[in-house]
Amino acid sequence: MIAGFETPTDGTISIAGRDITDLKPNQRNIGMVFQSYALFPNMTVAGNIGFGLRVAGVSAAQAAKRVEEMLALIKLPQLASRYPWQLSGGQQQRVALARALAPSPTVLLLDEPLSALDAKIRVSLRAEIRAIQQDLGITTIFVTHDQEEALSMSDRVMVMHQGVIDQIGTPFEVYNRPTTRFVASFVGTLSLIDGVAGDPAKGEVKTAFASFSGVELPKTAVKGKHVTLALRPESLRFKARAGDVALTGKILSVDFLGSVIRARVDVGGNPVMLDTFNDPGSPPPAKGENVTMYVAPGSILVLED
Amino acid sequence: MKRIRVWAILAAGMLYFLLPLIGMTEFSLKMRRGVYSFDAYAKVLADPTFQQTFVYSIIMALFTIAFGVLLVVPTAFWVRLKMPGVRPYVEFITLLPLVIPAIVIVFGYIRLYNTSSWLPLTGSLTGTNLLLMFGYTTLSLPYMYRAVDTGLRTIDVRTLTEAAQSMGAGWTTILVRIILPNVLVAVLSGAFVTFAIVIGEFTMAALLNRPAFGPYMQLLGANRAYEPAALAVIAFAITWGCIALIQLLARFAPKSAVSGSSSAWAIRIWLLTVLPNHMARIRWCAVPAYRLIAASLSRFWGPPAAARPQSCE
Numbered sequence: 142m143i144a145g146f147e148t149p150t151d152g153t154i155s156i157a158g159r160d161i162t163d164l165k166p167n168q169r170n171i172g173m174v175f176q177s178y179a180l181f182p183n184m185t186v187a188g189n190i191g192f193g194l195r196v197a198g199v200s201a202a203q204a205a206k207r208v209e210e211m212l213a214l215i216k217l218p219q220l221a222s223r224y225p226w227q228l229s230g231g232q233q234q235r236v237a238l239a240r241a242l243a244p245s246p247t248v249l250l251l252d253e254p255l256s257a258l259d260a261k262i263r264v265s266l267r268a269e270i271r272a273i274q275q276d277l278g279i280t281t282i283f284v285t286h287d288q289e290e291a292l293s294m295s296d297r298v299m300v301m302h303q304g305v306i307d308q309i310g311t312p313f314e315v316y317n318r319p320t321t322r323f324v325a326s327f328v329g330t331l332s333l334i335d336g337v338a339g340d341p342a343k344g345e346v347k348t349a350f351a352s353f354s355g356v357e358l359p360k361t362a363v364k365g366k367h368v369t370l371a372l373r374p375e376s377l378r379f380k381a382r383a384g385d386v387a388l389t390g391k392i393l394s395v396d397f398l399g400s401v402i403r404a405r406v407d408v409g410g411n412p413v414m415l416d417t418f419n420d421p422g423s424p425p426p427a428k429g430e431n432v433t434m435y436v437a438p439g440s441i442l443v444l445e446d
Numbered sequence: 447m448k449r450i451r452v453w454a455i456l457a458a459g460m461l462y463f464l465l466p467l468i469g470m471t472e473f474s475l476k477m478r479r480g481v482y483s484f485d486a487y488a489k490v491l492a493d494p495t496f497q498q499t500f501v502y503s504i505i506m507a508l509f510t511i512a513f514g515v516l517l518v519v520p521t522a523f524w525v526r527l528k529m530p531g532v533r534p535y536v537e538f539i540t541l542l543p544l545v546i547p548a549i550v551i552v553f554g555y556i557r558l559y560n561t562s563s564w565l566p567l568t569g570s571l572t573g574t575n576l577l578l579m580f581g582y583t584t585l586s587l588p589y590m591y592r593a594v595d596t597g598l599r600t601i602d603v604r605t606l607t608e609a610a611q612s613m614g615a616g617w618t619t620i621l622v623r624i625i626l627p628n629v630l631v632a633v634l635s636g637a638f639v640t641f642a643i644v645i646g647e648f649t650m651a652a653l654l655n656r657p658a659f660g661p662y663m664q665l666l667g668a669n670r671a672y673e674p675a676a677l678a679v680i681a682f683a684i685t686w687g688c689i690a691l692i693q694l695l696a697r698f699a700p701k702s703a704v705s706g707s708s709s710a711w712a713i714r715i716w717l718l719t720v721l722p723n724h725m726a727r728i729r730w731c732a733v734p735a736y737r738l739i740a741a742s743l744s745r746f747w748g749p750p751a752a753a754r755p756q757s758c759e
Contacts, residue, residue, distance in 0.1 A: 146608055166611040173612035179605040183627035192623075193613030244613060 172241030193244035211239035350409030355438035385435035474675035486676035503659035507644035590636035597632025638688035
């Protein structure tokens with residue numbers, strides 16, 4: 142809809158105060174990068190980057206200069222005469238980015254641009270895209286299903302669920318203060334425990350195996366209402382701090398993830414995940430071991446049904 | 447053993463296919479008694495009617511190709527992009543010329559566009575030529591549409607169009623600069639098949655009374671002995687030249703465009719359409735070749751020369 146390929150049934154779309162709802166896609170001055178790169182196979186890298194400029198009627202000399210600038214921006218000046226099929230996936234996507242940026246669009250749309258790339262290139266390219274975006278100061282809308290990508294690259298994250306915006310906020314807000322059950326479960330990993338709200342003023346929640354106080358309950362929560370406690374794996378620890386609540390259980394499994402070790406612990410029949418940094422000096426807990434975990438009540442999320 | 451059997455079957459197939467062609471070519475070279483010569487070819491090529499009809503057919507073929515490309519490429523593109531639901535119906539319509547004989551089409555044209563109709567195209571030479579071009583376009587529609595559609599299948603039409611649109615390109619720019627160059631090999635494949643069809647087409651040109659190459663071949667075939675065989679060889683050489691050109695162009699095509707498949711498609715079309723048009727002549731010309739082989743074989747396995755009937759000699 143922003144690019145103009147779909148027609149909205151209701152509402153308006155404005156860019157910098159200009160209503161573009163009824164404009165054709167080629168009149169919107171929007172740069173777009175696609176998941177499948179969508180480079181024109183019959184054109185060289187330079188031809189692809191200069192396409193928008195030629196369409197806009199920019200002189201050949203100016204277009205060539207701009208193409209050179211763009212090639213320098215994406216750090217591929219040596220590949221100007223190559224064809225798309227002669228490039229790697231990462232290079233193709235960089236060229237696609239340069240092509241979208243060449244006509245100086247008002248908004249840049251990135252439609253899952255990194256999804257088709259392998260993990261290592263994805264990480265390096267996302268840092269590059271972020272750097273280019275910061276450098277040019279261009280408003281960018283980045284569509285992704287990868288929460289890590291969304292959180293690491295954005296100034297503002299908009300989580301959509303079934304075509305409706307569930308939450309808009311900074312990555313910190315969206316991750317730490319999700320407003321809906323979907324956002325909480327979609328962004329990051331959570332362990333869910335059923336409970337009943339106690340006195341909302343004291344932030345009390347009772348579960349089958351423990352009582353919590355000092356938990357931030359939703360404003361609409363009333364005493365006796367069923368709620369769900371959501372625990373981030375990184376908010377649980379094996380060492381206690383002042384004011385922590387203790388949870389005891391038996392380790393179901395231990396996953397070694399490199400820098401982090403993730404333990405799944407059975408707490409009163411609920412699987413609860415805990416992340417702890419990998420310390421080569423102290424071996425991770427073993428499967429079947431009884432452990433006590435600690436969590437600060439302030440870091441527990443409470444979701445209403 | 448299995449390998450030998452496969453090769454034997456292949457060899458038999460090749461022999462069945464090539465022998466008539468060899469026979470025809472051999473016959474076309476026997477105009478001068480006792481020696482092989484290119485007399486028949488020289489006679490055909492020197493004939494002013496040959497030159498006139500051939501040039502006429504080439505010009506008609508070029509116009510047909512241009513009109514076909516203008517008609518088929520935007521249609522196939524639009525159907526793929528905006529109306530994928532109607533694709534089976536469009537395919538059905540484009541295949542109709544395969545089941546409706548050319549004579550039916552041309553009679554329909556004559557009835558609809560005769561001098562007493564609301565659009566009297568047959569009343570002038572330009573109008574009749576135009577009508578013939580439309581007829582040729584109709585005949586080549588199944589091949590042209592298939593070729594272009596196959597070409598479009600190899601590229602991501604929707605995403606490329608959206609990418610071009612997001613950079614400010616209009617429909618004409620998208621078609622001319624993005625779509626057409628990426629399906630060029632497919633378009634050329636369709637174009638060469640169209641060329642081959644137009645060069646050999648008889649019914650429409652004869653009934654519209656236009657001086658085309660097809661009616662000339664027919665006329666020559668009815669009145670001469672060696673020249674028609676030479677003409678058929680020339681016609682085959684042109685068709686094979688077209689196929690070779692498709693192969694050659696496919697090498698220079700963008701990687702995403704159709705390459706080998708389009709030439710294979712063109713060969714298939716040639717086998718199904720152009721070749722049968724010449725089969726009667728080929729079979730007739732092949733008789734001496736079969737006789738030659740039969741005579742050679744009988745020398746090894748046949749009865750003694752004295753016992754052989756005179757008619758076999």
